Amino acid sequence: DAKTTQPNSMESNEEEPVHLPCNxxxxxxxxxxxxxxxxxxxxxxxxxxxxxxNVNNRMASLAIAEDRKSSTLILHRATxxxxxxxxxxxxxxxxxxxxxxxxxxxxxxTVNP
Amino acid sequence: GxxxxxxxxxxxxxxxxxxxxxxxxxxxxxxxxxxxxxxPKQSLMLMATSNEGSKATYEQGVEKDKFLINHASxxxxxxxxxxxxxxxxxxxxxxxxxxxxxxxxxxxxGTRLLVL
Numbered sequence: 393d394a395k396t397t398q399p400n401s402m403e404s405n406e407e408e409p410v411h412l413p414c415n416x417x418x419x420x421x422x423x424x425x426x427x428x429x430x431x432x433x434x435x436x437x438x439x440x441x442x443x444x445x446n447v448n449n450r451m452a453s454l455a456i457a458e459d460r461k462s463s464t465l466i467l468h469r470a471t472x473x474x475x476x477x478x479x480x481x482x483x484x485x486x487x488x489x490x491x492x493x494x495x496x497x498x499x500x501x502t503v504n505p
Numbered sequence: 506g507x508x509x510x511x512x513x514x515x516x517x518x519x520x521x522x523x524x525x526x527x528x529x530x531x532x533x534x535x536x537x538x539x540x541x542x543x544x545p546k547q548s549l550m551l552m553a554t555s556n557e558g559s560k561a562t563y564e565q566g567v568e569k570d571k572f573l574i575n576h577a578s579x580x581x582x583x584x585x586x587x588x589x590x591x592x593x594x595x596x597x598x599x600x601x602x603x604x605x606x607x608x609x610x611x612x613x614x615g616t617r618l619l620v621l
């Protein structure tokens with residue numbers, strides 16, 4: 393299975409942009425890049441996903457390198473509510489359209505007021 | 506995004522009893538649901554993939570007779586922890602895969618189980 397590498401932790405200040413990196417050098421051509429985040433004592437929350445092109449939604453932007461071996465999740469203006477563990481995950485395909493997500497350790501983002 | 510609920514949100518039980526946790530997709534039909542377990546300060550570990558109308562697929566090392574999974578409808582999957590022991594105390598989280606091109610997974614809020 394293709395794996396991802398993320399920094400263990402990052403720190404940001406409130407209302408500043410945050411760039412969360414993820415390396416996935418063994419990504420295959422059909423792997424989607426998914427980002428989830430988990431607040432304390434809650435289930436993970438979907439943030440964004442992409443394949444080749446950069447993606448934007450109301451929560452964040454996803455910048456994907458041209459060779460797809462790395463990506464960056466961008467929070468444009470961090471708030472205290474963005475403090476969470478952020479997971480970068482490659483979608484594993486098993487048997488047709490079914491797939492499973494394998495969670496790594498993620499990046500613990502701390503947002504300072 | 507889509508909503509997935511879990512019930513109960515927390516449960517305390519005596520050792521040896523069985524506990525059932527429900528996972529529901531509230532606004533979409535999910536042919537596939539997933540059950541995860543998370544111990545303190547660790548990441549989520551996939552336990553099994555639950556397929557509507559068929560047997561669940563368990564990850565290596567997960568006892569299928571201890572963690573019974575039933576996915577009887579397109580909106581409901583249940584996980585029963587049979588003969589629970591203190592080492593089964595954990596945070597159990599389900600997710601449901603939304604059908605369509607994105608196939609995004611949406612997660613429930615989790616169920617905290619404490620076995621005394």
